[in-house]
Amino acid sequence: MHYEVKYKLFFHTFNKEVEGTISVENGLVFFNGEMNCSVYDKADAVSYVKSTHKLGDIDKLFTVPQEIYDSEFGEIGATSLKIIRCWVG
Numbered sequence: 497m498h499y500e501v502k503y504k505l506f507f508h509t510f511n512k513e514v515e516g517t518i519s520v521e522n523g524l525v526f527f528n529g530e531m532n533c534s535v536y537d538k539a540d541a542v543s544y545v546k547s548t549h550k551l552g553d554i555d556k557l558f559t560v561p562q563e564i565y566d567s568e569f570g571e572i573g574a575t576s577l578k579i580i581r582c583w584v585g
Contacts, residue, residue: 497522499541504581505558513580516559520544527551538584545582 498521505514520541525534528547535541548557554577 499535499538499584501541501545501582501584503545503558503579503583506578506580507576508578509576510563512561514558514561518545518557541584542582546579549577549579 498519500517501520502517503515505516506512507514520535522535524544525532526544526547527533528543529550533540533543533547535544545557554560558577
């Protein structure tokens with residue numbers, strides 16, 4: 497079983513919003529910044545996405561538009577990317 501987590505991101509440096517979906521597997525273990533957690537429901541799946549973003553593992557989660565990689569900045573960090581909305585639906 498897996499959860500389809502939808503998200504809406506805002507790239508500060510590029511003033512651009514991006515929407516997408518990521519599949520999160522049930523039972524996935526992740527670190528939330530304080531302790532290890534597991535995904536067992538919708539809330540855990542959303543928590544996984546937010547925690548992974550907060551820890552800076554952007555490429556694990558989101559598909560970054562090629563135009564951003566091709567720009568003069570070339571990289572995305574957690575500080576230049578904000579999750580506007582994140583939900584399972």
